[in-house]
Amino acid sequence: MAKGFQASRQWERINELWVTEDAAADLTGFKSDRRNFNIALWDPTANGVRYLRALVYELATRLSDDEWSKIENVHNRDVGDPVTVRYEGKSICLDYLQAALELGFIERELTLDGARVLEIGAGYGRTCHAMLSNYDLDSYTIVDLKNTLSLSRAYLREVLDDKQFAKMRFIQVEDEDIDAALGSDRFELCVNVHSFTEMTPDTVQAYLRLIDDRCEAFFVKNPVGKFRDKAMDGHQKGEEAVRLAMETGPLRQVLDIHDSEAVDAAVPAFIEAYRPGAGWACTADARGVPWSYFRQAVFRKTSSRKAA
Known part of the structure; x- marks a missing residue:
């Protein structure tokens, strides 16, 4: 080979370790x-x-x-x-890119200024942070597990100003009767982003009954099903984590999450699984960008019922 056209030291190493003389012998899986x-x-x-x-x-x-x-x-x-x-x-x-997309989706269906919002499973609080920063909400209540609630409380205390934080209320699942803790509170909107899929089916149903009783609208963004493709993450959390994940959520069917037809076929079941009750209509639904298998929907109550 002419001296000016020789492999770089980087490629000499690649040829030695990975693209070897035997690389073309079997093309199985090479891509x-x-x-x-x-x-x-x-x-x-x-x-x-x-x-x-x-x-x-x-x-x-x-x-x-x-x-x-x-x-x-x-x-x-x-x-x-x-x-x-x-x-x-x-x-x-x-996170905040998704929050902006979610808010745009919600506001096309609902008026958020002056709303009382209930969020079930808030993570560290990015949806709450974004919503309080863009709308003059009346209040924002988070219901969550103890450790996650501690994280969201600490984060939101850090990022919100005093006026915004004064609108917050935190309810811990483990130590409180949620219905009793909420008292007579009612909400214009309930929000759930990627946490119903990690709860037991019975818990999801209990929350949907609570939404039916206390809320006028519901925004949900969750997967339409499960996947078991080990190639995506190597099941790095262990097979026990995979088994537990398969037990949770109202939608536990396994599908190819990167097959648009398979995902689209699962959408009707998603709509029905997250409808809070018979008196609710899905007024909008769409893919939950950027994820192929996430769906977002807004449900609105079509028949009102006075609180008991």
Whole structure:
């Protein structure tokens, strides 16, 4: 080989370790192993953050001015050192990008200013943070497990101003009768984002009855089913975690979450599973971007019933 056309030291190493002389002997699986990862793709097992940032960047290019405004209205988004990208001078992470999309979806169906909001399973509180930062809510109540509630309380105390935080109420599942703790409170909106799928079916039904009794509208964003594809994460949390995950949620059918027809076929069951009661109508539903198998929906009560 002419001296000017020799392999770099980087590629000499790649040829020695991964794209070897035997690489072409058996093409089985080569597009999903180190051979192709060193030729055309970044190895997803070692480049998760790179792919996450690529996803956030691509989604950021598609945001409307209104969606950017919703994100920029949320102050202190950098608390906790999120994985971010900068797009046209603005910092964005996946959590608040999703929150902006969710708020846009909800507000097309409901008026949020002045609303009393109940959230079941708030995570660290990003939905609450975004909602209080974009609308003049009357109140925001979170119902959650003890440890997660401690996290959301600490986070929201850090990121919200005093006026916003004064609208908060936290109810711990383990130590309180939720109905008794709520007293006579009623809500214009209940929110559940990716937590009903992690509860027992009986618990989900209990919460849906609570929503039916106390709320006028319900926004839900959850998976339409389960998956068992070990290639996606190597089941790194262990087989016990996989088994437990398969037991939770109202929708436990296993499907190919990257097959649009399989996902679409599961949507009617999703709508019925999350309808709070017979007197409720689904007024809007759509894919829960960016995830292929997440669905979001707004339900509204069509027949009112006085609280007992």
